[in-house]
Amino acid sequence: xxxxxxxxxxxxxxxxxxxxxxxxxxxxxxxxxxxxxxxxxxxxxxxxxxxxxxxxxxxxxxxxxxxxxxxxxxxxxxxxxxxxxxxxxxxxxxxxxxxxxxxxxxxxxxxxxxxxxxxxxxxxxxxxxxxxxxxxxxxxxxxxxxxxxxxxxxxxxxxxxxxxxxxxxxxxxxxxxxxxxxxxxxxxxxxxxxxxxxxxxxxxxxxxxxxxxxxxxxxxxxxxxxxxxxxxxxxxxxxxxxxxxxxxxxxxxxxxxxxxxxxxxxxxxxxxxxxxxxxxxxxxxxxxxxxxxxxxxxxxxxxxxxxxxxxxxxxxxxxxxxxxxxxxxxxxxxxxxxxxxxxxxxxxxxxxxxxxxxxxxxxxxxxxxxxxxxxxxxxxxxxxxxxxxxxxx
Ligand code: AFD
Ligand code: MN
Ligand code: MN
Numbered sequence: 174x175x176x177x178x179x180x181x182x183x184x185x186x187x188x189x190x191x192x193x194x195x196x197x198x199x200x201x202x203x204x205x206x207x208x209x210x211x212x213x214x215x216x217x218x219x220x221x222x223x224x225x226x227x228x229x230x231x232x233x234x235x236x237x238x239x240x241x242x243x244x245x246x247x248x249x250x251x252x253x254x255x256x257x258x259x260x261x262x263x264x265x266x267x268x269x270x271x272x273x274x275x276x277x278x279x280x281x282x283x284x285x286x287x288x289x290x291x292x293x294x295x296x297x298x299x300x301x302x303x304x305x306x307x308x309x310x311x312x313x314x315x316x317x318x319x320x321x322x323x324x325x326x327x328x329x330x331x332x333x334x335x336x337x338x339x340x341x342x343x344x345x346x347x348x349x350x351x352x353x354x355x356x357x358x359x360x361x362x363x364x365x366x367x368x369x370x371x372x373x374x375x376x377x378x379x380x381x382x383x384x385x386x387x388x389x390x391x392x393x394x395x396x397x398x399x400x401x402x403x404x405x406x407x408x409x410x411x412x413x414x415x416x417x418x419x420x421x422x423x424x425x426x427x428x429x430x431x432x433x434x435x436x437x438x439x440x441x442x443x444x445x446x447x448x449x450x451x452x453x454x455x456x457x458x459x460x461x462x463x464x465x466x467x468x469x470x471x472x473x474x475x476x477x478x479x480x481x482x483x484x485x486x487x488x489x490x491x492x493x494x495x496x497x498x499x500x501x502x503x504x505x506x507x508x509x510x511x512x513x514x515x516x517x518x519x520x521x522x523x524x525x526x527x528x529x530x531x532x533x534x535x536x537x538x539x540x541x542x543x544x545x546x547x548x549x550x551x552x553x554x555x556x557x558x559x560x561x562x563x564x565x566x
Pocket of ligand 2: 334409483
């Protein structure tokens with residue numbers, strides 16, 4: 174292994190490799206409470222009985238995950254799944270402390286039917302864009318309650334993914350859908366104070382199969398400008414139509430100072446929520462290349478973005494699939510750090526795309542495992558977290 178590392182020192186330069194070893198260890202990657210449970214399809218959730226169920230169990234699992242991988246020092250929470258009121262939310266502090274992790278992004282849930290109040294099954298017609306004012310008001314209130322939970326738990330990131338949409342052209346005026354959304358969103362953004370961030374997620378479809386209220390990055394970006402400095406765009410990798418160039422979206426949003434973070438996952442068809450990097454590792458690499466280029470150009474530093482894994486684990490063990498995802502993210506990030514950006518700039522300026530692409534592939538084709546092992550060794554982590562987990566659990 175030392176030999177392989179020496180070879181990398183020689184080929185890329187010791188400085189570059191040392192930075193990669195250090196930065197891959199410190200890039201924060203958040204895990205979601207819901208990702209430790211087993212997800213389902215509309216045909217069923219095939220639970221095997223070993224999955225954590227209560228919020229406390231999920232937080233404990235996240236603590237183990239953090240000890241094994243060094244990632245997941247914060248956990249994304251989802252309300253009311255992880256707590257229905259302040260008393261329940263306050264109760265999360267103890268398991269978080271015991272697990273040695275902190276609360277990360279706070280996710281509003283505007284798609285689950287509540288036991289009491291206006292958010293009955295009528296939310297199939299929308300939440301912030303519902304035709305009835307009292308449902309819109311209750312939905313805004315839920316978001317504002319989430320801001321209270323965020324402060325209670327010491328977090329400063331609120332995530333809004335809006336399930337609102339329609340299933341047929343007659344269902345709702347698209348003008349009214351837009352107006353209601355903007356009115357409601359402004360009420361939420363006005364409740365934010367300095368250093369608090371609202372990340373606005375977009376998604377092309379589902380559960381609405383005809384229109385979605387925040388359907389693409391253009392809408393999300395416009396809303397984030399409307400909502401002010403606290404609002405930014407959240408890119409969930411599974412939320413685009415086929416063939417969309419996600420890294421180009423990234424460069425454009427970064428240039429506007431509006432990229433807030435990511436929900437990582439991979440997909441073959443749509444929002445499949447499969448393991449990040451399991452299908453499109455080169456896309457993940459290109460995304461990191463664009464983030465690093467943005468940082469080099471003086472835009473947002475990569476480590477200031479919110480990186481979260483948002484996946485639904487239906488077949489594989491959720492804990493193991495999260496480890497796999499973290500390793501794929503680390504791998505893509507390290508490969509992107511090995512790109513000869515100076516050489517790339519020269520080849521692009523020439524312009525000579527052939528060597529430019531060779532520079533990218535040279536980094537992408539490098540076996541970066543010695544770098545990952547070294548960074549884990551430096552932090553007292555198991556070199557192969559998945560094998561260690563299988564041996565010890
Ligand atoms: C759904 C959405 C979206 C969101 C997540 C948590 O597709 O990705 O982030 O729920 O609310 O999967
Ligand atoms: Mn998401
Ligand atoms: Mn999704």
